[in-house]
Amino acid sequence: MVATQVSPALETLAASLRGPIITPSDSGYDEARKVYNGMHDRRPAMVVRCADAGDVIAAVNFAREQGGDLSVRGGSHSAPGFGTNDGGVVIDLSPMKGIRVDPRARTVRAEGGCTWGDFNHATHAFGLATTGGIVSTTGIAGLTLGGGIGYLARGCGLSLDNLLSADVVTADGKFVVASEKENEDLFWALRGGSGNFGVATSLEYRLHPIKDIVAGIFVFPLDRARDVFQFFREYIATAPEEMGGFPAFLIAPPLPFLPEEAHGKTFCAIVACWAGPLDKGEAAMEPIRGVAPRIGEMVAPMPYPAINSLFDALLPPGLQNYWKGSFATELTDGAIDVHLKYGPQIPTMNCAMHVYPINGAPSRVSPGATAYAYRDAKFATVIAGVWPDRADNDKNVKWVRDYYKALEPHSSAGGYINFMDADDQGRIEDNYKGNYDRLVKVKGKYDPGNLFHMNQNIKPKA
Numbered sequence: 001m002v003a004t005q006v007s008p009a010l011e012t013l014a015a016s017l018r019g020p021i022i023t024p025s026d027s028g029y030d031e032a033r034k035v036y037n038g039m040h041d042r043r044p045a046m047v048v049r050c051a052d053a054g055d056v057i058a059a060v061n062f063a064r065e066q067g068g069d070l071s072v073r074g075g076s077h078s079a080p081g082f083g084t085n086d087g088g089v090v091i092d093l094s095p096m097k098g099i100r101v102d103p104r105a106r107t108v109r110a111e112g113g114c115t116w117g118d119f120n121h122a123t124h125a126f127g128l129a130t131t132g133g134i135v136s137t138t139g140i141a142g143l144t145l146g147g148g149i150g151y152l153a154r155g156c157g158l159s160l161d162n163l164l165s166a167d168v169v170t171a172d173g174k175f176v177v178a179s180e181k182e183n184e185d186l187f188w189a190l191r192g193g194s195g196n197f198g199v200a201t202s203l204e205y206r207l208h209p210i211k212d213i214v215a216g217i218f219v220f221p222l223d224r225a226r227d228v229f230q231f232f233r234e235y236i237a238t239a240p241e242e243m244g245g246f247p248a249f250l251i252a253p254p255l256p257f258l259p260e261e262a263h264g265k266t267f268c269a270i271v272a273c274w275a276g277p278l279d280k281g282e283a284a285m286e287p288i289r290g291v292a293p294r295i296g297e298m299v300a301p302m303p304y305p306a307i308n309s310l311f312d313a314l315l316p317p318g319l320q321n322y323w324k325g326s327f328a329t330e331l332t333d334g335a336i337d338v339h340l341k342y343g344p345q346i347p348t349m350n351c352a353m354h355v356y357p358i359n360g361a362p363s364r365v366s367p368g369a370t371a372y373a374y375r376d377a378k379f380a381t382v383i384a385g386v387w388p389d390r391a392d393n394d395k396n397v398k399w400v401r402d403y404y405k406a407l408e409p410h411s412s413a414g415g416y417i418n419f420m421d422a423d424d425q426g427r428i429e430d431n432y433k434g435n436y437d438r439l440v441k442v443k444g445k446y447d448p449g450n451l452f453h454m455n456q457n458i459k460p461k462a
């Protein structure tokens with residue numbers, strides 16, 4: 001527990017910062033301690049709102065010297081609530097939103113507090129984009145350092161495959177650059193090892209010439225779900241890599257493209273995003289349209305940032321979240337049987353089950369090239385329990401756990417760390433397969449005291 005009463009160490013920290021320190025005695029404390037997942041109602045000793053890398057260095061040094069938990073927070077979307085703690089220090093990067101696009105080199109450098117909404121807004125102005133998440137409010141740093149699965153992944157690679165370098169404050173308070181040319185071991189470990197190795201104050205990415213896309217959602221009746229999943233499996237195996245998207249189950253929201261009698265009922269769907277030449281978009285959608293009679297569809301050309309915010313309204317901050325995720329090399333008939341059993345039981349409108357295809361560019365990277373090891377996985381499944389009322393916790397958590405358990409025999413041993421909950425820590429070795437031992441060594445070099453442990457934790461050797 002870090003003391004919150006004014007101490008010489010706290011006074012020194014406060015004097016060295018540009019950003020504020022927010023403690024329980026401050027009026028903004030209740031707002032500052034909130035994270036996206038409303039389930040984690042924690043009370044840290046202080047939230048340090050960092051204005052720049054200098055603030056991050058000071059806060060890391062303070063937290064190491066004081067002991068106790070240290071959480072690092074960008075977009076604050078961690079479902080396990082790693083962005084907060086009880087009685088420790090929170091480094092909140094949300095004020096750090098500087099972004100500079102270099103349109104000639106097709107690169108961008110963005111600070112660790114940026115969300116994908118911030119990022120896409122800046123790069124779209126230049127007709128450029130890179131793989132990010134499917135909602136705009138997720139932080140770029142947490143998503144990228146864990147992997148980065150999104151609409152553009154099949155063609156452009158995971159977000160971490162587009163990372164060119166990162167500025168990092170390590171556990172000893174040093175500022176280092178990690179890239180293919182400098183601190184290569186750290187750069188390797190950051191790309192999949194997430195927050196285990198330091199605080200990324202800024203991240204530099206490769207960009208791709210993607211401005212407008214054709215995208216949207218096709219909604220099908222539940223009794224055609226088997227056709228939808230079997231179609232998607234065959235189709236995506238050879239579909240052009242400009243095509244991203246996923247099959248899903250959903251409770252229909254009251255949107256005008258769906259007939260009124262469908263609102264509140266459960267359906268299956270395919271969300272699709274064509275990032276190739278715009279005039280080929282309609283033709284690319286045709287095979288999906290023909291799978292089964294549609295309850296409704298909403299597909300149109302749009303700016304790339306628009307598809308990135310399509311689900312934002314369904315996923316506001318403050319709801320209860322409990323998530324699980326798995327990888328699979330095949331979408332087997334057995335896995336489809338499981339989806340057909342548990343998908344239709346989706347408990348609330350905010351919940352989601354998506355099967356993201358990650359064949360294509362992510363699979364062409366060798367498994368040892370970055371810490372992210374599952375290059376053979378063709379699908380990443382997320383079972384995202386999201387609901388408004390705490391009273392429904394048991395029902396929703398049970399749906400996620402039962403669904404995940406039933407999928408286990410059809411999934412790889414490890415999973416995608418960004419789709420896991422805190423009770424998945426036991427999977428850590430499986431999550432990194434052949435890369436785990438090397439990660440432990442890099443952890444021992446850069447964070448031997450495990451200062452950065454509020455994450456899917458890679459423990460240094462004792």
Ligand SMILES: Cc1cc2nc3c(=O)[nH]c(=O)nc-3n(C[C@H](O)[C@H](O)[C@H](O)COP(=O)(O)OP(=O)(O)OC[C@H]3O[C@@H](n4cnc5c(N)ncnc54)[C@H](O)[C@@H]3O)c2cc1C
Pocket residue numbers: 036071072073074075076077078079082083093112132133134135137138139140141142143144145146147148149150194195196198199200201315418419454455
């Ligand atoms: C609504 C929603 C949609 C999502 N969609 C997708 C998706 O489409 N694709 C996908 O791949 N994932 C997705 N995710 C999962 C997401 O990748 C993880 O939740 C990720 O951790 C979020 O990053 P963040 O910065 O927002 O979260 P935070 O809670 O701020 O950070 C999560 C963890 O990442 C690490 N971290 C964050 N910032 C830094 C930094 N600057 N330096 C070092 N470590 C850092 C820390 O360990 C921290 O505890 C989604 C999550 C949510 C809640």
